[in-house]
Amino acid sequence: xxxxxxxxxxxxxVNQSISQNNMFxxxxxxxxxxxxxxxxxxxxxxxYDLELKTFSMQPIAEVLEKFLxxxxxxxxxxxxxxxxxxxxxIYDYFSEKGYSIIVTPTNRIYKDGSSIKTDKIDSRKLAFxxxxxxxxxxxxxxxxxxxxxxxxxxxxxxxxxxxxxxxxVKAILEQKNHPYKWEKWNKGLLEKLKELEFEDKLFxxxxxxxxxxxxYVVDQIKDSEELLEEIKKDEILGPRITRIEKxxxxxxxxxxxxxxxxxxxxxxxxxxxxxxxHLGLTPSERSSGxxxxxxxxxxxxxxxxxxxxxxxxxxxxxKDVALLDKFERVYKRSGSKQKAIVAVARKLMSKVYxxxxxxxxxxxxxxx
Numbered sequence: 001x002x003x004x005x006x007x008x009x010x011x012x013x014v015n016q017s018i019s020q021n022n023m024f025x026x027x028x029x030x031x032x033x034x035x036x037x038x039x040x041x042x043x044x045x046x047x048y049d050l051e052l053k054t055f056s057m058q059p060i061a062e063v064l065e066k067f068l069x070x071x072x073x074x075x076x077x078x079x080x081x082x083x084x085x086x087x088x089x090i091y092d093y094f095s096e097k098g099y100s101i102i103v104t105p106t107n108r109i110y111k112d113g114s115s116i117k118t119d120k121i122d123s124r125k126l127a128f129x130x131x132x133x134x135x136x137x138x139x140x141x142x143x144x145x146x147x148x149x150x151x152x153x154x155x156x157x158x159x160x161x162x163x164x165x166x167x168x169v170k171a172i173l174e175q176k177n178h179p180y181k182w183e184k185w186n187k188g189l190l191e192k193l194k195e196l197e198f199e200d201k202l203f204x205x206x207x208x209x210x211x212x213x214x215x216y217v218v219d220q221i222k223d224s225e226e227l228l229e230e231i232k233k234d235e236i237l238g239p240r241i242t243r244i245e246k247x248x249x250x251x252x253x254x255x256x257x258x259x260x261x262x263x264x265x266x267x268x269x270x271x272x273x274x275x276x277x278h279l280g281l282t283p284s285e286r287s288s289g290x291x292x293x294x295x296x297x298x299x300x301x302x303x304x305x306x307x308x309x310x311x312x313x314x315x316x317x318x319k320d321v322a323l324l325d326k327f328e329r330v331y332k333r334s335g336s337k338q339k340a341i342v343a344v345a346r347k348l349m350s351k352v353y354x355x356x357x358x359x360x361x362x363x364x365x366x367x368x
Contacts, residue, residue: 025073025075026074027074028047028072029047030046031128032045032080033122033124033130034123036059036082036090040056040057041058042119042123044120044123045127046128047131051128054120065097078101078130079100079102080101082126088140091103102135139268142264144234145237145264148256148260149260152261154224155228156304158217161217172207176198190214190215193207229252232252232256237260237264240356241256243356244259244355248320249320250315250316257305258305272349275353276346281342281346310345313344316344316348317341320364326343327343330343
């Protein structure tokens with residue numbers, strides 16, 4: 001009888017402690033910093049003033065969610081992790097369930113001057129700086145846009161492989177001192193190369209395989225380009241692609257690329273200056289005393305995209321008087337064609353930004 005009374009008393013006390021725990025964390029802001037790795041996550045949970053727990057766990061979102069709900073019930077969880085190899089599936093999981101979560105750019109954590117760097121320190125810094133509002137937030141693209149980017153990555157790898165095969169074939173012809181080394185690469189030359197004979201039959205077989213791979217890669221590139229052109233049918237991106245494509249000198253693939261990487265959402269860049277800074281097209285200055293050093297700004301975007309935009313600037317400058325005028329003025333002042341074309345690219349992107357934001361058609365010979 002006494003044992004039954006004791007067990008009942010213990011059950012009541014446990015229930016009371018759980019109830020008190022529920023009430024203690026109710027509507028309390030808790031900041032969760034995650035240092036994400038392939039084999040494990042290191043997680044720090046803290047309130048505004050106090051670190052509550054730092055621990056390692058399996059990289060499973062469901063397990064973390066269960067831990068938070070059972071250990072800190074009814075709290076307001078605010079989660080952060082660095083943009084990394086894992087992409088945005090963690091963001092998708094928590095945001096779709098209604099949790100507040102942000103992804104912060106890599107290497108944007110404020111440093112305290114310490115030379116010691118560990119996973120625990122990183123997760124603690126993430127949680128602390130999230131609680132103080134010090135972290136920059138990545139504007140996460142929607143899933144569909146991310147998949148469009150995957151197509152571009154595959155396409156770019158295919159183009160890269162095509163160039164590698166061309167260089168390999170050219171190098172072989174050069175080393176053999178074959179007359180075909182002087183000929184321009186085209187379908188006619190490809191057919192001639194298929195008929196080449198070499199002393200070693202194994203090498204001849206391998207050379208033939210290389211040409212077959214080239215033809216296969218070319219077919220894959222065409223297939224990828226057809227898929228990329230289909231993006232023009234997208235409800236949101238389609239009108240933006242059409243506007244950019246109407247600019248004389250910019251083709252469909254470049255229009256789709258810019259729309260996917262830069263204009264997938266209107267609020268990605270607050271101004272054309274921010275866009276140009278992202279692309280590394282804005283000038284910078286560092287001065288100390290009498291020493292002045294000028295150069296381009298440190299870009300935080302896609303280097304390949306910057307290179308493509310410079311190439312487009314060389315095309316459009318010949319077809320737009322306003323851009324040509326900009327080129328001539330900068331070239332006369334600086335004596336550098338490279339500086340002049342970067343200035344043209346900056347002006348071009350400012351005009352593209354304006355037509356996307358205002359939903360207008362591009363007008364040539366108009367100052368940005």
